[in-house]
Amino acid sequence: AADPIRLGASLSVTGRFSDAAKYLQEGYQLWADEVNQRGGIGGQPVQVITYDDESKPDSGRILAERLIDRDGVTVLLGPYSSPITDAIATAAERAQVPVIGTIASDSSIWERRKLRWTFQAFPTSDYDHEGFLRLLGEKGKAIKKVAIVYEEAPFSIRAKDWALAKAKEMGLTVEAYGYNPGAQDFRSIVERIVAFGAEAVAMGGYYQPSVALTRQMIERGYNPQAYFFIQAADGVTREALGQQTEGILGRSAWEPTLETPAARAFADAYRAKFGRLPSYHSATAYAAGQVAEAAMKAKGTDRAAIRDYIATTAIPTVMGTFKVNAKGQQEGYHYIATQWQGDTARIVGEGSANAVIWPKPAWK
Amino acid sequence: MLRVADIRVSYGQAIAVAGTGLHVPQGGWVALLGANGAGKTSLARAIVGLVRHQGRTTLAGEDISALPAWERQRRGIGYVPEGRQVFPRMTVEENLRVGAYTCPDAEVRRGLDMAFALFPRLAERRAQLAATLSGGEQQMLALARALMTQPKLLLVDEISWGLMPILVTQVFARLEELHRGGLTILQIEQNAREVLRRAQHAYVMAAGRIVLEGPAADLARDSRVVESYIG
């Protein structure tokens, strides 16, 4: 057989981001297997090499060197989190190897410096609150005051800034409260929300603080009419909050319940292979593979040509149509809105047949 | 009462006690003399079980060789270590209470009264931290602490160290009194003149071995002892 075309990824198999690694890996795996079944690219099979970066940027940087240098990869696929993507980018930019970022929603790493070889394949976090505010505009006519909670981290700050501007434009009164990454105690923020008299709350931080905030609002006996946190769609929410999830809004990069043919085909193939439904991580990984595939089909293994192709071409993927702007930020697809209804997080709002539960039922 | 044999203590490659022993009869008062570095303290620490060693130790007929320090204390060995070793961040009274750790509550009271009667200065300073006591006061505290449990055998390492003359006299007088009350004493001392006056039997150690022994009165006249330790 011909020599394989190698692609590489630094994955967080251990450390803080380890839960997603499996899904990413399976997404890459499924994509590679399908390509190889189809006879490879230009007769060459593809191979995705992965290593564990322990969720640490320094390790990611070393692994990028190893992948580029020792394994001779043509394209690097993204790791988990923005700092690791940024670390890998530094190595890749020097070595002139294209990187297709997967779970790097924070578009600020493309703002801080010019990255020529590195692309974002995830929906950018700037639009985190987009779906929620749209629903608010449609359903929450009575709502005047909105509280936004954000983490003092770039992705969350940018999303907050976008949302603040948007909400003011909508004629709402908004207050935003920041918290320190790693915070566990949100009681004082809940008190501020109560004192402000917010009728709707949007939480733009990571998953764990979101759950903590939710619990402490419930404990405080405070009931907003609409409540949204960005990762609410994830299944773990159910485990953490039990029946209290009903009516909570969220946003997702992708859901297996998405009603597009590409999504359905992917979800079916994934389930057939791994015995479970894919998560948005799997879809992103698969999509990154699809972007690489399109570029390599067109340009072979010429890294510079691949780079130019990705920078300038709209590519259909399982996530939607991939397209980056001049900075390398992904602009083709945004997030979709979800809401907990019974046992599942359903897609709601734009283009979905599901009705929105409004206002959110009170917590018990 | 106490019989030790073939004791060996070494620190790394340095041999401090090179296989030696001694005997303290019931109700006796035995002195252990020797120059700096002879190994007296090491032997004492072996007897009370504070240093890793080889050899046999029997107390009142019971073999205690394998017992840890606290078990030996509970079988009646009181120890006044060299260099005071009080509990620095505890008050005088707390130090004494630790000394009575193994006693029933009633005896703690009695022990405290006795200690304060013996050393009125300690009574004055009962609430002062031990670290801030003067050198001599710490020495009194260390002795009083060892007496809290009414031990059968008292092992004293250089008690007169840093004590004012009056107090040396007093402490020796007190030891005599306790001895008359049936306490067995093994005393390590540089102040050979004072001990040999009171002890019945004495051993002299040099380079990790007992090199001389005999009735205290004889040793006090022995030219070798006089020359080296009394001067």
Added chain:
Amino acid sequence: MSLTLFFQLLANGLVVGGLLGIVALGLALIFGVMRVVNFAHGEFITLGAYATYLLVTQLGASPLFGIPLALALGGAIGWLIQAGVIARVTERPELDMLMTTYALSVVGLGAFAAGFGGDFRSYSAGPSGSLDLAGVVVGWRSLTVLLTCLVMGAATLLLVQRARVGLGLRALAQNRDAAASCGINVIASERLAFSAAVALAAAAGALVSLIGTTTPTVGHGWVLDGFVVVMLGGLGSVAGALVAAFGIGFVQSFASYLLDDSWARIIIYLLLYAAILVRPHGLLGRQEHA
């Protein structure tokens, strides 16, 4: 600021302070007896939290049973670790001890990460609802935490300050040999102190899982704050630790409300450094003789 709000913030501070108190108490106990800065304390907190999580999700039990379970598990594991590892370094320089507990922390962290993955785990079972006292609302979960902390704190304080065991532990901390020749079983005492401290940490972990979420690093944040408390309260001073814990709980609660929680933490650290300048030995710490 309205009076209700004031009391609400005070109540919030109490809950955090109580939990912090328990964490710091364990640290102070270990430091006080063995002069060990226990870097692995956070892992013992995490242990208690995961144990409770498993109890709830695997056996469907109430998380309240997690508290005794954590106490027992922590006690047993503390005992084993003291006997197997810590005891080997007790008479060595402080640095060795530090490194030993650090290594234990790394091992623990690795094991949790491998066993449970990096994401958080949590459950929704357990007490729910809240108590409303004239507008001051405190959840039953938080109240459970506060009460448990107070009981455990009082018990530990009594043990160390009043009981003879406590006297022995303090003596042991100051002079191991002298303690042994006073009849104190130093080995058993050290083991007891360590395993009690680990039991406290694990119990704190059970409580943390009740009001928060559990990750392999959940203990770290608590333990860092615990060190602040121990330092403020005077190294090894058990009573000082409790006072400082509530103090920090209140500062945290009020400053987070008035500014934000990052500033609250900055203020706490600056207060700590100021305290170090003014009272180098902690609020209730005592100076050793020069």
Added chain:
Amino acid sequence: MALVEARAIEKRFSGVVAVKDVDLLVAEGELLGLFGPNGAGKTTMFNIIAGAVRPTAGAVRFRGVDITAVPAFRRARMGIGRTFQVVRPFRGLTVMENLMAAVPSAAARDGRPADLAALLRGVGLEKRANDPAAALTLGMLKRLEVARALALSPQLLLLDEPLAGLSDRECADMLQFVATVRRSITIVMVEHNVHLALPICDRAVVMDAGSIIAEGTPGEIRKNPAVIRAYLGEDAA
């Protein structure tokens, strides 16, 4: 002019008055004995002169200079050396390194540095020069203390119980050594071993309960009834 002039010294430790209204003058070149019962305040006086403790009231002058506010290390460099009643060696350093640490740097002080080997011979530790201090016995450590203080090349040496823990024979050696040293250095010595220490003193001061109760030649002190009552005891007189 007196080498050391301590005037109206008082030291309180939260409640305890350790030293009250003490005037202590040490003449250049003398060997002054400082005696007194346990807890009389002798070590505290040493700490005040050496700068380890600040007096609550009073002033200390050294060679006419007021040093009351001068930190301890600087006093050491000015020429005040001391030993500790409870030995404080640098346990992990060798005997020789213990002395080396104390030798003032050439730039800081003129005069030639002490001959360390000779010092070690003087205290009988020459064979132990390369052993870590941790391996020495208490008696050896006492001698190391003295040697280390001398390595400073001090003008004033404060000896806190140099004889404690030594056998009578070794005491004689130590006193012999002190006698050699005193030819060039002013010494203040605290000692409980009065019958050995007193005879070699030029002058003696006796403290009790924080105050000076007697002062004079060894002969006078020995006969002083207050000293006998408070300190020596009848049979020692």
Added chain:
Amino acid sequence: MSRAGSTAALAAVTVALGAVAAALPWLGVSSYVRTLVYYACYYMALGQAWNLISGMTGYVSFAHGALAGIGAYATVIALNAQWPVAAGLAAGAAAAGLASLVIGATSLRLRGAAFTFATLFFQELVLLIVRKLPAAGGPGGLVLQEIYPTSLPYVLMVVLAAVATIAVAALRFSRTGVRVLAIKHDETAAVAIGIDSTRLKVAIFCASAAIAGLVGSIHAIFVGSLFPDVVFAVEISLIALAVPLIGGVGTAMGPVVGALLYVGMREVFQVVAPGLHLTIVGLLILAVVLFMRDGIVGAAARAWATRRRTAVPAEGG
């Protein structure tokens, strides 16, 4: 061999190794291997900086990661303001040195564990402040506008590691070194023999911090991008301490051996036992602490001495 002799020999060996390492980029060695060598030197230099204050004085610092971070930030700010590289590095060293004076003013008065705690919090405090500081880029951090060739930070780091190693060796056997060790063993007695312990401690801490700051500066040029949470991760301080501990505290060779081993171990276990490699590293550190009292270098020296039938007392204590 005399002490001066062994210092000189060590210096020669270090310089030679450093020269070889520094020449690697031009010897056609793969960039992956060079990256590993770079990281080994990075940890080595940081470990030596730690060794200087903590190994020598016994004041265990947990602030070295933070000090390196301060150096990194200062350098990036300076370089972005168009300062020449040398000035940018000097800014890093100076900023860290200044920061150490702040810690020193409060914390060096404390002894033992209290100092350790104070440095541990310093790390966290700096992170909190940097996140609040617009000039430092806030939570988003900073990037170096210019991308330098990797060979620049590479050579600088190799040289720094070599220089730091020689400095520690020279200090250890100098008279100042003896005085510093005296502080470690008994500070009160040290003061009584004329050692200005405060000044000496502050000076050593400041020198140590300046080295740590330089490490951070160079690493900033290497990575080109700073995120506060990454730069001020506690883990970096822990590496600064683990590296000398594995190798041998207070010895010049300790951090050298420790750093090589640490980097090597990490690479091997990442491949051999991905999920468990953290646990394995922890167990190894534990094994070293439990069974090799003075690190691998100490254990090796003992083994060597035993073979030659001479006793070598444990260093430090």
